Structure formats: structure tokens, C-alpha cells
Amino acid sequence: MRHDVPDAERRGRESSAKHIDDHLGAPVEITVTVNGTAHTHDVEPRTLLVQYIREHVGLTGTNIGCDTSSCGACSLHMNGEAVKSCTVLAVQADGADIRTIEGMADADGTLHPMQQAFMENHGLQCGYCTPGMVMAATSLLDENPNPTEDEVRIGLEGNLCRCTGYHNIVKSVLAAASANA
Amino acid sequence: MTITEDPTTDTDTGVIGSRLLRKEDPVLLTGEAVFTNDMLVPGALHMAVLRSPYARAKILAIDTTAAAAMAGVRAVYTGADLADLWAAPMPCAWPVTEDMLNPPHHPIAIDTANYVGDGVAVVLADSDAIAHDAIEAIDVTYDPLEAVTDLEDALSDRALVHPELGTNSSYTWNLLVEENDGAVQQAFDDAAYTVSERYVQQRLIPMAMEPRAVVAVPQPFGGDLTLYTSTQIPHILKVMIAVTLGVAEHQLRVVAPAVGGGFGAKLDVYAEELLCVALARKHGGPVRWNETRSENSVASIQGRGQIQHVELAADSGGKLTAVRVRLTADMGAYLQLLTPGIPILGAFLYAGVYDLPKAYDFSCTGVFTTLTPTDAYRGAGRPEATYAIERSMDALAREVGVDPLELRRRNFIQPEQFPYEACTGLVYDSGDHDKAATIAADLIDYDDVRGRQTTQNVEGSTKRLGLGVSTYFEMCGLAPSRVLASLNYSAGGWEAATVRILPTAKVQVVTGTSPHGQGHETAWSMIVADKLGIDPADVDVLHSDTAIAPLGMDTYGSRSLPVGGVAVGMACDKVIEKAKQIAAHQMEANVDDLEFVDGEFRVAGTPARSTPLAAIAFAAFTAHDLPDGLEPNLEAQVTYDPPNFSWPFGTHMCLVEVDTETGDVEVLQYVAVDDCGNRVNPMIVEGQVHGGVIQGLAQALYEGADYDTDGNLRTSTLADYLVPAASDVPSITVGHSVTPSPTNSLGVKGVGEAGTIGSVPAVMNAIVDALSGLGIRDVAMPASPNTVWTAIASAPSTINPGGTE
Numbered sequence: 001m002r003h004d005v006p007d008a009e010r011r012g013r014e015s016s017a018k019h020i021d022d023h024l025g026a027p028v029e030i031t032v033t034v035n036g037t038a039h040t041h042d043v044e045p046r047t048l049l050v051q052y053i054r055e056h057v058g059l060t061g062t063n064i065g066c067d068t069s070s071c072g073a074c075s076l077h078m079n080g081e082a083v084k085s086c087t088v089l090a091v092q093a094d095g096a097d098i099r100t101i102e103g104m105a106d107a108d109g110t111l112h113p114m115q116q117a118f119m120e121n122h123g124l125q126c127g128y129c130t131p132g133m134v135m136a137a138t139s140l141l142d143e144n145p146n147p148t149e150d151e152v153r154i155g156l157e158g159n160l161c162r163c164t165g166y167h168n169i170v171k172s173v174l175a176a177a178s179a180n181a
Numbered sequence: 182m183t184i185t186e187d188p189t190t191d192t193d194t195g196v197i198g199s200r201l202l203r204k205e206d207p208v209l210l211t212g213e214a215v216f217t218n219d220m221l222v223p224g225a226l227h228m229a230v231l232r233s234p235y236a237r238a239k240i241l242a243i244d245t246t247a248a249a250a251m252a253g254v255r256a257v258y259t260g261a262d263l264a265d266l267w268a269a270p271m272p273c274a275w276p277v278t279e280d281m282l283n284p285p286h287h288p289i290a291i292d293t294a295n296y297v298g299d300g301v302a303v304v305l306a307d308s309d310a311i312a313h314d315a316i317e318a319i320d321v322t323y324d325p326l327e328a329v330t331d332l333e334d335a336l337s338d339r340a341l342v343h344p345e346l347g348t349n350s351s352y353t354w355n356l357l358v359e360e361n362d363g364a365v366q367q368a369f370d371d372a373a374y375t376v377s378e379r380y381v382q383q384r385l386i387p388m389a390m391e392p393r394a395v396v397a398v399p400q401p402f403g404g405d406l407t408l409y410t411s412t413q414i415p416h417i418l419k420v421m422i423a424v425t426l427g428v429a430e431h432q433l434r435v436v437a438p439a440v441g442g443g444f445g446a447k448l449d450v451y452a453e454e455l456l457c458v459a460l461a462r463k464h465g466g467p468v469r470w471n472e473t474r475s476e477n478s479v480a481s482i483q484g485r486g487q488i489q490h491v492e493l494a495a496d497s498g499g500k501l502t503a504v505r506v507r508l509t510a511d512m513g514a515y516l517q518l519l520t521p522g523i524p525i526l527g528a529f530l531y532a533g534v535y536d537l538p539k540a541y542d543f544s545c546t547g548v549f550t551t552l553t554p555t556d557a558y559r560g561a562g563r564p565e566a567t568y569a570i571e572r573s574m575d576a577l578a579r580e581v582g583v584d585p586l587e588l589r590r591r592n593f594i595q596p597e598q599f600p601y602e603a604c605t606g607l608v609y610d611s612g613d614h615d616k617a618a619t620i621a622a623d624l625i626d627y628d629d630v631r632g633r634q635t636t637q638n639v640e641g642s643t644k645r646l647g648l649g650v651s652t653y654f655e656m657c658g659l660a661p662s663r664v665l666a667s668l669n670y671s672a673g674g675w676e677a678a679t680v681r682i683l684p685t686a687k688v689q690v691v692t693g694t695s696p697h698g699q700g701h702e703t704a705w706s707m708i709v710a711d712k713l714g715i716d717p718a719d720v721d722v723l724h725s726d727t728a729i730a731p732l733g734m735d736t737y738g739s740r741s742l743p744v745g746g747v748a749v750g751m752a753c754d755k756v757i758e759k760a761k762q763i764a765a766h767q768m769e770a771n772v773d774d775l776e777f778v779d780g781e782f783r784v785a786g787t788p789a790r791s792t793p794l795a796a797i798a799f800a801a802f803t804a805h806d807l808p809d810g811l812e813p814n815l816e817a818q819v820t821y822d823p824p825n826f827s828w829p830f831g832t833h834m835c836l837v838e839v840d841t842e843t844g845d846v847e848v849l850q851y852v853a854v855d856d857c858g859n860r861v862n863p864m865i866v867e868g869q870v871h872g873g874v875i876q877g878l879a880q881a882l883y884e885g886a887d888y889d890t891d892g893n894l895r896t897s898t899l900a901d902y903l904v905p906a907a908s909d910v911p912s913i914t915v916g917h918s919v920t921p922s923p924t925n926s927l928g929v930k931g932v933g934e935a936g937t938i939g940s941v942p943a944v945m946n947a948i949v950d951a952l953s954g955l956g957i958r959d960v961a962m963p964a965s966p967n968t969v970w971t972a973i974a975s976a977p978s979t980i981n982p983g984g985t986e
Binding site for chain 1: 202203205206207208209210211212213214215216218219221310388389390391392439440441442444473474475697698699700864865867868871872873874875876898899900904906907908909910912913936
């Protein structure tokens with residue numbers, strides 16, 4: 001029963017402020033290349049890569065959808081592979097080459113073929129999962145340029161979408177694959 | 182599996198009906214879109230909320246000393262500290278009965294916490310991280326009280342959620358329609374067949390991918406305040422904040438920036454919105470708050486949560502003669518904005534698409550529990566109603582001994598009966614159920630599947646095929662204001678639109694709808710393009726900011742197109758009428774002789790004499806030569822109150838294979854045939870259907886807010902709460918028919934919720950169909966492998982689910 005818990009919880013909380021101070025640690029300097037530009041910042045060791053990208057580098061296209069590394073909204077490319085940037089500490093990305101959704105389209109405004117495929121196949125509605133979905137899908141095609149529908153579905157299982165029912169996302173990725181072929 | 186294209190396409194008569202790609206997409210695809218949490222607000226204090234770990238507890242003491250002493254913490258407040266800030270309790274806009282009980286609900290609990298997640302203290306700090314660190318340092322002494330988590334237990338009043346009310350029942354709402362006194366009972370007495378069913382609608386967590394976020398920016402010396410919030414309802418929220426906080430409404434501006442999905446969960450007035458506004462005013466600076474996913478599960482509303490008792494009476498041919506419904510609906514701990522009205526929205530749909538005589542008896546009791554409040558979730562009362570009637574129709578088909586589709590056909594309201602006055606008094610605008618059902622049956626190859634079932638579902642088979650059918654009517658396009666008045670709803674159901682033709686003939690549309698994924702910018706542009714004979718790229722749609730679009734009733738209830746989109750079309754007509762007067766003046770022609778074709782005014786019968794709209798727009802701007810008495814500029818505003826709901830309908834069919842050894846359900850094929858009248862953009866319509874179907878399928882197979890008996894939510898993260906991934910769901914075969922609505926000028930009906938309404942019963946009927954040979958008549962939702970396996974293991978039939986007999 002929960003009723004036994006409060007005393008223990010209270011005892012725990014008396015020292016919690018000090019506990020946090022003790023464990024934060026001193027800021028650490030990191031240098032990360034994001035979309036081709038090197039950034040150097042001091043970060044708290046506990047800073048997540050997604051927080052670093054959003055709050056320090058100032059690129060907010062990478063979204064946060066959960067706190068258990070379940071939804072994939074924060075997917076980006078780290079050294080060429082899709083990662084959930086909430087499962088990586090910023091300090092672990094020191095020296096890494098990061099590509100975010102902001103780095104996908106060409107400077108002249110031409111969308112990346114995966115972005116274009118999502119647009120043409122109505123692979124997005126509210127658009128919140130979309131940056132992560134595009135990054136994961138691009139990485140999927142890097143590994144498997146000509147996937148079956150099942151392989152696309154399994155390959156994207158770490159990225160959740162609530163709007164599309166995935167039908168048109170899968171269609172988009174298959175279309176991007178055929179456009180590449 | 183294959184991705185199946187829509188087998189039919191709309192006739193291309195113009196922009197409307199075409200698959201125009203969405204204007205919304207480039208900013209969303211590139212990270213350029215600004216969601217509330219993306220906003221850079223210098224000097225903002227970050228708020229974090231300490232939430233009760235108990236489902237019900239007296240708050241004996243709160244020690245904020247340690248938290249307040251932390252570096253970067255600017256303030257710590259308890260409910261008692263802030264009690265004076267609330268001019269009124271949190272609003273419930275739908276007192277469904279005169280005697281409905283509605284306990285006072287404040288943004289922060291003052292002396293009792295009533296659900297896990299109820300806020301008990303807040304911190305303002307220099308960063309989000311510091312604010313969250315600080316709430317960990319607040320020491321609350323609770324006296325835990327008994328939780329009330331079971332709906333039927335709550336109804337018994339054994340333990341009270343709000344002792345001061347003396348009962349857990351908030352209200353009982355009745356709708357009894359009888360040709361003559363006792364007609365319902367008489368029908369049951371005389372019935373050749375009756376069924377009596379009990380279904381449980383498990384609580385669902387809406388889980389829009391964007392958790393909520395709020396930024397309140399005051400202008401202390403200017404007196405104004407702007408609230409940026411991830412909401413579906415900036416307009417309603419503005420009124421409610423004014424009422425709840427006693428803030429002058431004209432000094433409030435509410436903006437919904439890019440919003441990452443809502444599904445009803447952002448159709449509410451939330452504690453954190455009120456707190457940010459109140460604290461921003463108190464501190465004279467911006468205050469912001471970001472909801473974590475775990476918070477979202479308990480601090481945003483949940484959906485469904487009903488126990489349904491449904492009884493059908495039928496004659497010897499299986500024709501319905503009476504329907505009786507008894508609902509117990511879980512309100513949760515408090516009444517949020519529309520909580521009590523949600524099950525009532527379903528009250529009109531328990532006879533489904535069937536021709537029922539005046540013998541309908543509906544009653545719903547709303548009950549308090551010590552759980553997160555419920556409110557609208559995609560479909561809001563209507564999926565529940567459709568589930569109950571469609572599951573019951575399958576039960577009746579088994580009683581009568583006819584095929585479920587045949588039983589439905591015997592009961593369909595026939596096309597010639599429309600407009601059809603239902604026994605509830607509402608008028609169904611148009612429909613052709615047999616047509617939709619026939620298209621669906623063809624797409625899934627109905628007779629062939631029935632044949633395969635005979636071969637496959639033999640004794641000892643461990644892979645059983647099930648075919649589920651559901652048909653539905655959706656009551657949407659909320660709503661005629663007078664009907665809302667009769668339901669005691671506290672607002673109207675109109676929508677506003679302004680169409681403004683700029684001097685260079687580009688067009689601004691101002692809409693009161695507030696899209697968050699539905700593609701209004703594209704669809705409204707298409708309506709305007711067709712009306713004005715211009716390129717949709719020349720139209721900009723402004724929305725979701727009360728300073729730019731001051732009038733509106735926002736987006737929910739599949740209302741945006743049949744109310745808001747129709748208003749846009751009407752505003753175009755009004756603008757054309759004004760332009761025509763200027764054109765007639767300048768062309769020295771009679772207004773009545775002018776026609777507006779392909780973007781220009783022509784003298785009827787003399788097409789050579791024409792003036793383009795662009796020329797009139799510039800003339801209206803310069804105002805050098807206008808007819809006497811006519812105001813300059815080309816702009817028209819319309820507020821449209823719909824004369825009726827719109828009634829989309831359809832038939833969904835689902836083919837499943839159930840593994841009796843593991844309880845696993847595989848969806849082999851899903852067919853959705855939806856008729857939403859004229860389709861403005863079939864691509865967007867199909868996208869709405871896809872998403873809705875999977876959300877309904879998720880209720881059937883995967884999702885459920887799972888509480889323990891102490892009221893702790895065991896599924897508060899996306900690791901525990903099974904929002905399906907791409908690998909968990911099938912592709913969808915989409916078909917459609919077009920039966921225009923006669924009640925609006927575009928002939929359109931809503932479509933946002935249709936998929937969710939049709940799919941839950943289709944999937945569950947398929948599972949029960951697969952297992953009916955084993956004597957199984959019901960499987961609880963979500964039909965997880967364990968639940969299905971357990972149902973098989975305890976089935977009356979002698980099968981051994983382990984397959985080792």
C-alpha cells in the first residue's frame with residue numbers, strides 16, 4: 001500500500017536539495033559540429049543532447065515528445081546515424097558531427113528528397129513527430145535503400161505518430177526509396 | 182501488406198476536389214514551425230508543478246523552505262498562497278442538468294488533493310531544470326485517504342470523493358422518447374429477440390505528440406497580456422480566462438502557435454494556463470511551463486471511461502423495435518470544461534444508422550472518482566455510442582441467426598427517408614448506408630471471406646478468421662446554437678470568417694477555427710480559390726490568434742469544415758456581391774446583368790465585356806470611383822450558425838486472424854468507406870480517416886489507462902502506454918461515397934472523428950466473430966494477447982488454448 005510511503009519520502013526529501021547540488025558537477029566544455037558549423041559551449045554534465053541542440057545551439061526543429069526515449073520525436077543524425085537525442089548526453093556528443101532537421105533542405109530552399117516525399121504523400125499532419133520521423137526514415141534508407149513495406153514499418157517502430165496512422169508515412173518512405181533507385 | 186490507393190477519385194471540376202499538396206508542410210518539414218515550447222522569451226520564469234502522489238489525501242503541511250532557498254528559485258507557492266488569485270473556480274461550460282453537482286476546482290489544490298497528478302505547489306525559477314529540481318525539495322505532509330477508482334464502486338457511494346457533496350453522482354441525464362407511455366417496455370415484452378449487453382469503455386490517454394506548453398507574457402505598464410498556449414481553443418480560452426481570473430477580456434490576447442495535435446485533450450481550460458497568466462501578472466514578467474510526457478498522462482484530461490448497458494428489442498425479422506441504454510460515466514475527480522457533456526453527445530447515436538420507432542430510453546449518470554478528470558477525446562461520446570450499438574447489433578445477429586451485414590441492411594434508414602427525423606428529434610441530413618456498405622463489402626470481398634471462415638475456423642484450428650462490420654452516423658459540425666442551448670451548453674456553435682481582397686488582389690482569409698494538423702490553411706485556400714477564381718497560392722489563411730482572428734469558436738467536434746469552411750465560402754460570396762456592385766458601376770452595366778465567372782465579371786450574353794476581380798480590388802482600394810454610398814475596400818465578414826449538425830456516415834470492415842495459442846490478433850485487412858459529402862481535398866480527408874482508424878484500432882487492441890486500486894496510474898509513460906508504432910498497425914484500404922449535405926452551401930460534412938468512430942467496433946466485432954465458434958461473446962478492450970488468451974481459456978467451448986489437448 002502507498003500509505004506506508006510518506007515518512008520515507010519525507011526523509012528522502014530533507015536532503016534532496018543538497019543531493020542535487022552534489023551530483024550536478026562542474027560544467028564541461030564541449031565542441032559539437034551541427035549542420036556543418038562548429039559550436040563550443042559549457043554544459044552541465046546532465047544536459048541531454050536534445051536540450052543542448054534546442055537551448056544552447058538554438059535549433060528548435062528537434063522536438064521533445066516524451067521522457068522515456070519512446071517516441072523518437074527528437075531523432076537526429078549523430079555521426080551519420082539516427083539517434084534519439086534524449087538518450088545521448090551532450091558531453092557524449094563532444095566532437096561529434098550532428099545533423100538536425102534544419103540541415104536537411106538545401107540552402108536554396110530545395111527540400112531533401114525525404115522531406116519532399118513526405119509533402120507529396122501527405123506523410124504529416126500536425127508535424128510534431130515529423131522532424132524525427134524524417135531523420136529516422138533517412139537513416140533507414142541509408143541502411144536499406146530499397147526496403148519492403150514491412151521493413152519500413154519495423155524500421156520506424158521507434159518513432160511514434162498520433163495523426164497519420166502511419167499509412168502515408170510508410171507511403172512517403174517507400175516513395176523516397178523509389179525516387180532514389 | 183500493400184499500400185492501397187483510393188480506388189476512386191473525385192471528379193475534377195476545379196480546385197475543390199483536387200489533391201492539392203498542403204501549404205502547411207514546408208515549415209513543419211524543415212523545423213521552421215514554432216511550437217509553444219520553441220518560443221524564445223527573454224526573462225521568462227519557468228514554472229514547475231509539484232503533483233500529488235496520492236489519489237486522495239489531506240494536505241496537512243507544505244514546507245517550501247528548502248526549495249525557496251535554492252539558487253535560481255524565484256518563488257514557491259502552495260494552493261493556499263494563491264487562493265486569492267482566482268475570481269472563480271475552474272470553468273465547466275456544460276452543466277447538463279439543473280441539479281448537476283460540480284465541486285469547486287482550483288488550479289492548485291488548497292487542502293485536499295483528489296487525484297494522482299493534482300497540483301499541490303508550484304515553483305518559479307530561472308530555468309526549467311532548476312524549477313524541477315526545486316519541486317523535489319518541497320516537503321508535503323499528506324494524510325492519505327481512501328481512493329475511489331472503480332466506477333461501480335463509486336456509484337455505490339461507499340466512499341465519497343467529495344464528502345461535502347454527499348454522493349459521488351454528479352448528475353443523471355435522461356432521454357426517454359416513446360410513441361406512447363410504456364412503449365419501450367411494451368416493445369421489450371413483445372420482442373421476438375432481445376439482447377442485453379454490458380461493455381466497458383476503458384479510459385484512454387489522448388497522447389498528442391506535443392505535450393502541452395504555455396507562455397504568458399504580460400505587459401505590466403501597457404496593461405495587456407498575451408498567452409501563447411498549445412490549445413485547440415484560443416477563443417474559448419480567452420473568455421474563460423477573463424471569467425476565471427477576473428482579467429479584462431479586451432486586454433487579453435491568446436495565441437495558439439503551431440500545435441502538435443490535440444484530439445480533444447487541448448480542448449480545455451487547464452490549471453497551468455491559469456497559473457501562468459496569474460503568476461505572470463503577479464510577477465510582472467513572463468512565466469512559462471512545459472508539460473513532461475509523464476505529467477501529460479495525469480495532468481491533461483483522459484478520454485472514454487464508461488460502463489455501458491445496452492438492450493435491444495427486435496421483431497421476428499430482426500428489425501429493431503426499441504433501444505434501452507444505461508450509462509455510468511467516469512468524470513474523474515473534477516468537472517473540466519466539457520466533462521459532463523461528453524457522454525451526452527453520444528446519447529443521440531445509440532440507435533446508430535437504424536430506423537428505430539419512438540421507443541428509446543437513455544439514461545446516463547456521471548460519477549466522480551479519484552482519477553484524472555475525463556473530457557473530450559477524438560469522437561467524444563460518439564465512438565462509445567457507436568461501439569455499443571454496433572457490438573449489440575452483432576449480438577442480435579447471432580440471436581436472430583442472420584449474417585451481421587444482412588441484419589444491418591434490414592434496419593438501415595433508407596435513402597428516400599432523408600432528411601430523416603430520428604426518434605430523438607434530431608434530423609439526419611442525408612445518407613445512403615447500403616451504398617457505403619456495398620462498397621466496403623466489395624473492397625474486402627465479403628462473401629469470399631465468409632467462405633474462407635467456413636474452411637478455416639474448424640474445430641482444432643488455432644488460427645481463426647474474424648470479419649467485423651460496423652456502420653455509423655457521426656453527429657458533427659458542432660453545432661446549431663439553439664440545439665446547444667437545449668442541451669444547456671454554455672456557448673454557441675457558430676463560426677466566423679473574414680475574406681479580405683488586398684489591393685494587389687492577393688487574399689487574406691481570417692478564420693475562427695484553430696487547426697492543429699487538419700490542414701485548414703490549404704483547404705480554406707481551396708474554397709476561396711474556387712469561389713474567387715484565383716490561385717490557392719494567392720490566399721493566406723490567418724488563424725489561432727485572437728488579435729488577428731478575434732471571433733471564433735475553434736476546432737473540435739469535426740466542426741471546422743462544415744461550420745468554419747462554410748463560413749469562408751459565404752464570406753467569399755458576400756465579397757463577390759460587393760465587388761459586383763463596383764464592377765457594374767464601372768462597366769456601366771446593371772448589377773443583375775453581371776455574372777462572376779473564372780475570376781472576372783462579365784455582362785451576361787456579352788462575354789467580351791468583362792472586368793477582372795483584380796481591377797475591382799484595386800478600384801475598391803483607391804476608392805476614386807465607387808457607387809454612391811458604397812464603402813471602400815473589399816472585405817466581408819460572416820458569422821455562420823449552422824441550421825443542423827452534419828451527419829457523415831460510413832461502413833468499416835476489419836478482417837483479423839486470432840492465434841488461439843497465443844491470443845495474438847493480427848489485422849489482415851481494414852476497409853474504411855466514409856461518406857463526408859463533398860470532399861474539398863480528398864488527400865486530407867483520407868489522412869483524417871487513416872489517423873482516426875488507427876486511433877480507434879489502438880483502443881481496441883493496445884491502449885488503456887491502467888490504474889491500481891490506490892489510484893496510481895501504471896501507464897504514465899509512452900513506455901507503458903501502448904500508442905501503436907508503424908509496425909503494430911496495418912495499411913488501410915480507403916473507399917468512399919459522396920452524399921452531399923443539403924444543409925450547407927458546400928455540401929460538406931465533417932470527417933475528423935469518423936475513423937475513430939467506425940473502427941473500434943469493427944475491430945472488436947472481428948475478434949468476437951473469430952472466436953464466436955468457441956462460445957465467446959465478448960472480449961474486453963484492449964484486446965491484448967493476454968486478454969484474448971484468457972477469454973479463450975475460460976470459454977465455454979472445450980478448446981484448449983495451449984493447443985496441446
